[in-house]
Each structure stands twice: as structure tokens, then as C-alpha cells.
Amino acid sequence: MGKVILTIIALGHIALAQNFISQKSDTLFPVESKYIYKSIDDVKIITSDNNLTSLSNLWNKKPFLLTLIFSRCAGICSPLISSLKFSIEKITGNEREKNFYIVVLSFDTADTPEDMDAFKKDLNLSERNDWIFGIFADKEKIKKFTDELGFWFNWVDSIGQYDHPGIVVGIRDGKIVRILVGGEITVVKLREVIDEIKGNFVPFYEIQKNVAFRCLNYDPETGKIKIGIGTLIMFIPAFFTFFITFTIFIFSGKIHKQNQKSKTKQVIQK
Amino acid sequence: MAEIAIKAEAVEIEAKVKKLTLVWTGLTFILFPILGLLGFLMRLVQGNVFPMFPPEWFYSILTLHGVGMVGLWFVEGMIAVIYLLSKYVKPSAGVSWFSFTFTLIGVALIIISTIAGKFGAGWYFLYPLPYKSAEIWPNWATDLYLIGLGVLGIAWTVWVIDVLRAIAKKYTLNQALAWHYLAGKTEPELPPIILIVTVTCIGAITGFLAAVALLLLFLFDRVSGTPADPLLMKNLVFYFGHVLVNITMYLGVAILYETLPQYTQKPWKTNKLVAFAWNTVLFLVLFAYFHHLYMDFVQPKAFQIIGQFASYFISVPAAVVTIFSALAMIYKTKVNWTLGSSLIFLGTMGWAVGGVAAVIDSSIAVNFRFHNTLWVPAHFHTYFLMGVVLMILGFIYHFSQLHSNIPDNSKLAKFTVWLILIGGYGFLSMFYTGGALFVPRRYALYPPALSSGTTLAQISIVFVSILTIGFLLYLIQTIRRWARSF
Numbered sequence: 001m002g003k004v005i006l007t008i009i010a011l012g013h014i015a016l017a018q019n020f021i022s023q024k025s026d027t028l029f030p031v032e033s034k035y036i037y038k039s040i041d042d043v044k045i046i047t048s049d050n051n052l053t054s055l056s057n058l059w060n061k062k063p064f065l066l067t068l069i070f071s072r073c074a075g076i077c078s079p080l081i082s083s084l085k086f087s088i089e090k091i092t093g094n095e096r097e098k099n100f101y102i103v104v105l106s107f108d109t110a111d112t113p114e115d116m117d118a119f120k121k122d123l124n125l126s127e128r129n130d131w132i133f134g135i136f137a138d139k140e141k142i143k144k145f146t147d148e149l150g151f152w153f154n155w156v157d158s159i160g161q162y163d164h165p166g167i168v169v170g171i172r173d174g175k176i177v178r179i180l181v182g183g184e185i186t187v188v189k190l191r192e193v194i195d196e197i198k199g200n201f202v203p204f205y206e207i208q209k210n211v212a213f214r215c216l217n218y219d220p221e222t223g224k225i226k227i228g229i230g231t232l233i234m235f236i237p238a239f240f241t242f243f244i245t246f247t248i249f250i251f252s253g254k255i256h257k258q259n260q261k262s263k264t265k266q267v268i269q270k
Numbered sequence: 271m272a273e274i275a276i277k278a279e280a281v282e283i284e285a286k287v288k289k290l291t292l293v294w295t296g297l298t299f300i301l302f303p304i305l306g307l308l309g310f311l312m313r314l315v316q317g318n319v320f321p322m323f324p325p326e327w328f329y330s331i332l333t334l335h336g337v338g339m340v341g342l343w344f345v346e347g348m349i350a351v352i353y354l355l356s357k358y359v360k361p362s363a364g365v366s367w368f369s370f371t372f373t374l375i376g377v378a379l380i381i382i383s384t385i386a387g388k389f390g391a392g393w394y395f396l397y398p399l400p401y402k403s404a405e406i407w408p409n410w411a412t413d414l415y416l417i418g419l420g421v422l423g424i425a426w427t428v429w430v431i432d433v434l435r436a437i438a439k440k441y442t443l444n445q446a447l448a449w450h451y452l453a454g455k456t457e458p459e460l461p462p463i464i465l466i467v468t469v470t471c472i473g474a475i476t477g478f479l480a481a482v483a484l485l486l487l488f489l490f491d492r493v494s495g496t497p498a499d500p501l502l503m504k505n506l507v508f509y510f511g512h513v514l515v516n517i518t519m520y521l522g523v524a525i526l527y528e529t530l531p532q533y534t535q536k537p538w539k540t541n542k543l544v545a546f547a548w549n550t551v552l553f554l555v556l557f558a559y560f561h562h563l564y565m566d567f568v569q570p571k572a573f574q575i576i577g578q579f580a581s582y583f584i585s586v587p588a589a590v591v592t593i594f595s596a597l598a599m600i601y602k603t604k605v606n607w608t609l610g611s612s613l614i615f616l617g618t619m620g621w622a623v624g625g626v627a628a629v630i631d632s633s634i635a636v637n638f639r640f641h642n643t644l645w646v647p648a649h650f651h652t653y654f655l656m657g658v659v660l661m662i663l664g665f666i667y668h669f670s671q672l673h674s675n676i677p678d679n680s681k682l683a684k685f686t687v688w689l690i691l692i693g694g695y696g697f698l699s700m701f702y703t704g705g706a707l708f709v710p711r712r713y714a715l716y717p718p719a720l721s722s723g724t725t726l727a728q729i730s731i732v733f734v735s736i737l738t739i740g741f742l743l744y745l746i747q748t749i750r751r752w753a754r755s756f
Contacts, residue, residue: 203568211496211498212490212491212494212497212499213498214501215568233502233506234509236483237477237480240475241472248438252435253442255439
């Protein structure tokens with residue numbers, strides 16, 4: 001009896017633990033489907049070169065990728081921006097003027113435009129106008145704004161740092177179109193987000209790998225589509241038809257001529 | 271002596287071809303009413319006349335009606351054309367009998383698959399649906415359906431190759447495609463039917479080869495378990511399906527070119543324009559099918575654009591040249607309007623009306639709205655039912671009357687034609703209205719949100735009833751003459 005009770009209690013604990021894990025994973029990173037196509041607040045920001053502007057001023061010109069960091073961050077912030085920079089350069093090459101912005105905002109009320117400017121310089125981005133570093137003009141609005149994105153941050157006294165996730169949000173016309181989470185931004189995923197904020201069609205690729213005779217092969221790494229053997233198969237009926245048609249006309253014509261010749265010979269012999 | 275032998279040979283060939291035509295036509299008299307009534311039943315179901323009708327039955331009937339009608343009018347068109355061609359060339363009677371036998375086997379397999387096996391994936395059997403039926407139909411039903419199609423494909427490929435062989439025995443490819451007309455020469459004179467049938471047979475071979483590739487890929491999937499690319503499968507199915515429907519219409523046009531002059535007493539000769547029109551068709555028929563894949567976003571953009579332009583340009587040469595020529599032929603001419611000539615002429619006009627509706631739907635911008643609405647059955651029933659079907663029915667009457675020597679009953683013929691026109695276009699107008707209201711097609715029963723679909727189906731029942739009476743009267747008049755022709 002005691003064993004049965006212990007087993008029930010153990011199973012109950014496992015169930016509770018699983019519930020906790022799933023709750024934790026829901027709140028650790030924003031679940032994209034909860035936030036997608038929702039409008040974000042049109043907050044005012046002060047850029048690293050001390051200009052006051054608003055997010056709507058930016059999204060009315062170009063779509064943008066938005067990420068939230070703080071300048072004193074000893075954790076995910078620098079690797080996240082470096083990874084973002086690397087992937088963007090991979091995708092767009094050496095284009096000086098991109099048709100989207102990358103907006104890096106600090107959620108730390110202690111950060112100043114100068115701090116963000118230093119951060120920008122550290123990442124060798126000071127010459128890049130499409131990278132906009134800044135802070136919130138109205139510190140009161142930070143919490144509401146970050147909540148709208150599913151982003152959270154907590155001050156941890158013991159380490160003197162903020163605990164927060166890494167996210168990159170795709171914004172088009174003031175609306176969230178995609179959210180990437182984690183400290184590493186892969187080229188494949190970022191390419192999809194960039195295409196989506198620009199309103200381009202995003203091809204997807206099958207997870208199932210063993211499909212025979214593909215018409216097209218999509219490489220998510222390069223974003224290029226290559227013609228596959230399936231497309232060539234589509235042209236085979238036409239090629240065979242030409243072959244069959246020419247064969248029929250050449251051979252039937254020859255046989256017909258031979259028959260006519262032999263008939264003529266027979267008539268002459270008669 | 272030699273002349274007598276040649277004449278005896280010609281009489282023998284004529285008798286053989288006549289017998290073949292009579293037998294094939296007999297098969298049409300059986301299959302046409304059955305397949306037509308299945309169509310009627312589907313409109314009754316959509317009109318909620320039988321609310322308890324099982325939807326899976328609706329889809330197997332839809333499949334049988336679709337594949338049956340397309341196949342039936344292709345074979346009847348072929349036999350009509352072979353009969354008319356035998357004036358100029360000698361297709362093999364043995365090959366036609368071979369095709370007849372294999373067609374019967376193929377049809378039997380498809381009937382078993384759809385009726386006993388409830389195969390209901392539609393005539394186009396879009397991959398991978400045939401083997402993923404959610405247990406509505408068993409896999410053997412799909413196997414039988416595909417084997418049936420394979421048997422038909424073999425029979426018909428051999429058939430069209432034999433017709434090409436017969437043409438090739440008398441004409442070079444250059445002559446059969448009237449290229450010498452394009453070069454400004456008029457000798458040797460080429461009957462238009464030879465040109466049209468050559469184009470049709472070449473088109474048919476390419477379509478049937480696409481079907482072979484498609485069936486092999488199905489077999490590959492079934493045997494190896496490795497799935498094929500659905501995009502490739504869809505391309506192949508519409509390559510085959512679109513070409514088959516197109517060439518069936520061209521067989522109807524070949525009938526028109528050969529028979530209408532007999533009622534107007536004016537010759538219809540090949541000229542540069544006719545040669546250009548049909549050579550354009552030969553080229554464009556390979557690309558027009560792309561318009562079936564506008565909704566497939568992964569299809570390369572270039573194919574979509576080619577599909578739109580090919581759809582526009584394919585209709586201009588063949589249809590416009592033929593329709594204007596036909597109108598010019600009857601203009602200020604005393605035409606002998608019998609039931610046969612009336613149906614052949616009205617079929618040509620139906621082809622024009624359906625063609626315009628098809629071109630509208632082949633515009634990418636319009637297709638985004640009309641895709642899979644009732645506009646689709648509207649346009650293809652126009653150029654098929656009120657187009658090529660009328661042309662071929664007109665030929666059957668023409669042929670039966672010629673060999674029975676029973677004169678035309680002009681009053682009854684007129685009444686029959688009016689019933690077919692009112693019933694046919696009334697039935698089609700309900701489809702067009704449904705399309706304009708964005709009512710989707712392929713619904714067994716319309717949900718309350720799409721109640722206009724039910725209402726339109728109910729109204730169409732009235733018109734289909736009129737059409738059925740019209741066809742019944744046609745059959746009574748024609749079968750009487752057909753029976754006397756043996």
C-alpha cells in the first residue's frame with residue numbers, strides 16, 4: 001500500500017514538474033503566435049547621436065528589426081548584436097544602404113545616448129546609418145512597450161546585471177511580423193524575417209528530405225532556388241514527341257516511297 | 271483493271287470505317303446518357319434535393335463523370351475524324367479495333383474503381399490524395415483507377431500514332447503541317463482536316479507521354495515508398511489533362527472544317543492564315559496548361575507569365591480564325607440547316623463563348639478571385655458541353671443521316687435545338703452566376719454560409735431538365751437513323 005501511495009506522489013510530482021517546465025518555457029521566450037500582427041506603441045526615442053525621433057518616423061520610411069539590450073550587459077547583448085551583424089552582412093553583402101533599419105534600444109533607465117554611442121562604436125557600426133542605437137525618451141513607457149513584445153527583464157542584485165532574453169522583432173508598418181528568440185541569430189531564420197518585413201514571399205522548405213524528383217531545390221542558407229530534375233522531367237514528353245513524330249514521318253515516308261517504286265516497277269514489267 | 275482494284279479497295283475501307291464508326295457511336299449512345307445523368311444527379315445533390323446523400327458518393331460520381339466525359343468525347347471525336355480522314359488517308363481499322371477493346375477494358379476498370387471502390391479524388395487525381403483517402407476508398411481502388419488510365423493511355427497513344435502514320439504515308443511532315451503554305455506555296459493542296467489532325471495527334475502524343483511519366487511516378491511511390499514531388503505531379507497531371515481537353519476540341523474543329531462545307535456548298539481550304547494559326551497552336555498547347563498552377567506559389571514566376579500569355583495567344587489563332595471563317599462561310603449563304611449542321615455550327619459558337627470565359631479565368635489577376643469557384647465548371651462546360659459535344663453530336667447525326675437516307679424532320683430538329691440551347695445555356699448561367707458570387711466548386715452540399723450555391727443548383731435543375739429532354743429528342747432522332755445505317 002505504501003509503495004502505491006509513494007508511486008502516486010512521485011507521479012504527481014513529475015506531472016507538476018512538467019507543468020512548471022512548460023510554463024517556464026512559455027514565459028522565458030515570447031511565444032511568437034501571441035504577439036504576431038499586433039501593433040506596437042509609437043514611442044519616442046533618443047538616438048545615439050542625440051536626435052529625438054519616434055518609431056513611427058522610422059517605420060514610415062522603412063521596416064526595421066528591433067532588439068533590446070543594455071549597455072552594461074556582460075551576458076547575451078554583445079554576442080546577440082554581433083551575431084545579428086554577422087548574419088545581416090551574410091544576407092545583404094556589402095550594401096551600404098539597406099532597405100530596412102536595425103534599431104537597438106536600451107531598456108535600462110540608466111543608459112544614456114552616449115552609452116549607446118559607445119556600444120555602437122565597440123561593434124564597429126558607427127559609420128552605419130541603417131543601424132540606429134538609442135534609448136527611450138520617456139522612461140515610464142519602457143515596461144509597457146516591452147510587455148507588448150513579450151520581452152521581460154529583471155534586475156539581479158547579486159550580479160549587478162539585468163536578467164533578460166535575447167530577441168529580434170521584425171516590424172513592418174508598426175506591426176510585429178516575426179519574433180526571433182535566443183542569443184544566436186542564424187542566417188536562415190534572419191533571411192525569412194528580413195523578407196517578411198520587406199513584404200516579400202518567404203519560400204519554405206520541406207522537413208521531409210527524401211522526396212524524389214524535386215522540381216526546385218531551395219537552399220535556405222543562400223535563399224536561392226535551383227532547378228531540380230523534376231523540372232527537366234516536365235520537358236521529356238515534348239522531346240519524345242518530337243522524336244516520335246519525326247521517326248513516323250521519316251520511316252512511313254520511306255516505306256511509302258519504296259512501295260510506290262515497287263508498284264511502278266510491277267506496272268512497267270507488266 | 272487497276273482502277274477497279276483501287277475502287278474496290280476504297281469501298282472495302284469505307285465499309286470497314288463505317289462499321290467502326292457505327293460501333294463506337296453505339297458505345298457513345300450508352301455512355302453519354304449515363305454520364306450525363308450522373309452530372310444531373312450531382313446538381314440535384316447540390317440543390318439539397320437528397321440531403322442524406324453520402325458526400326463520398328458525390329465525389330466518386332464527380333470523378334466518374336469528369337474522366338468519363340473527357341474520355342468519351344475524345345474517343346468519339348477520334349472515330350469521327352478517322353471516318354472523315356478516310357477520304358484522304360488510310361488509318362488502320364485493326365488499330366482502331368485494338369483501341370476499342372482496350373478502351374472498354376480501361377472504362378470497366380475506372381467504373382469498378384469509382385463505383386465499387388468509391389475512388390473520389392477527381393479525374394485529375396492530384397497527388398498525394400489518391401493514396402491518402404482517410405479510408406474513404408481503399409488503395410486498390412486507386413490502383414484500379416491508375417491501371418485503367420494506363421490501359422486507356424496505351425490504347426490511345428497507339429491510336430494517334432497510327433493516324434499520324436496514315437498521314438505520313440501520303441504527306442511529308444512539312445506538307446502535313448502546311449509549312450509550304452507559310453512559304454507562299456499552295457501545292458500540294460492540303461485539306462484543313464489533315465493539318466488539324468496532324469497538330470492534334472502530335473499534341474495528343476505529348477499529353478499521353480506526360481500521363482505515362484505521371485503513372486510511372488505513382489508506381490515509383492507505391493513500390494518504393496519514396497514520395498514524389500507534388501509540384502511535378504501537378505504539372506504532369508495538368509500537362510496531360512489540359513492537352514487532352516484541348517485536342518478533343520480540335521477534333522471537333524476538324525469535324526467542322528470537313529462537314530460544314532457540305533451544307534454551305536462552299537469549299538473550306540487551307541491558306542497561309544489557317545496554316546499559321548494551327549502551327550501556333552501546336553507550339554502553344556504545350557505551355558497553356560501553366561494557368562492551372564497559378565495558385566502554386568512555388569511554381570517559378572516565369573512559368574506563370576508564360577502560362578498567361580500562352581493562354582491568350584492560343585485562343586486567338588485557332589478559335590478566331592476558325593470562328594470568323596465559319597461565320598464567313600454561312601454569311602449570305604443558303605445553308606442546309608439540319609439537326610446535324612445546326613449542332614456543329616452552334617458547337618463552334620459554344621467553343622467561342624467558353625473560350626472567352628476561359629481566357630478571362632486565365633488572367634492571373636482574375637484567377638486570384640475565380641480560382642476553384644463555379645466559374646471553372648461554367649467555362650469548361652461551355653466549351654465542352656455546348657462546344658465540342660454539340661459538334662460531335664452534330665457529326666453523329668450527319669453520319670447517321672447520310673447512311674440511313676432518312677430525311678431530316680426540320681420542325682422536330684428546330685425544337686430539339688432550342689431545347690438544347692435554352693437548357694444548356696440556362697444551366698451554364700447558373701454556374702457563371704455562382705462564379706461571379708464566388709461560390710466554390712466541388713461542394714457536395716453547401717453550408718448555410720454558401721446558400722446561394724444551393725439556390726443556384728435548384729434553379730439549374732429546371733434548365734438541366736430542359737436540356738435532358740432536348741438530348742432525349744436528339745437521341746431518338748439519331749438512334750433511329752443510326753440503326754438504319756448498319
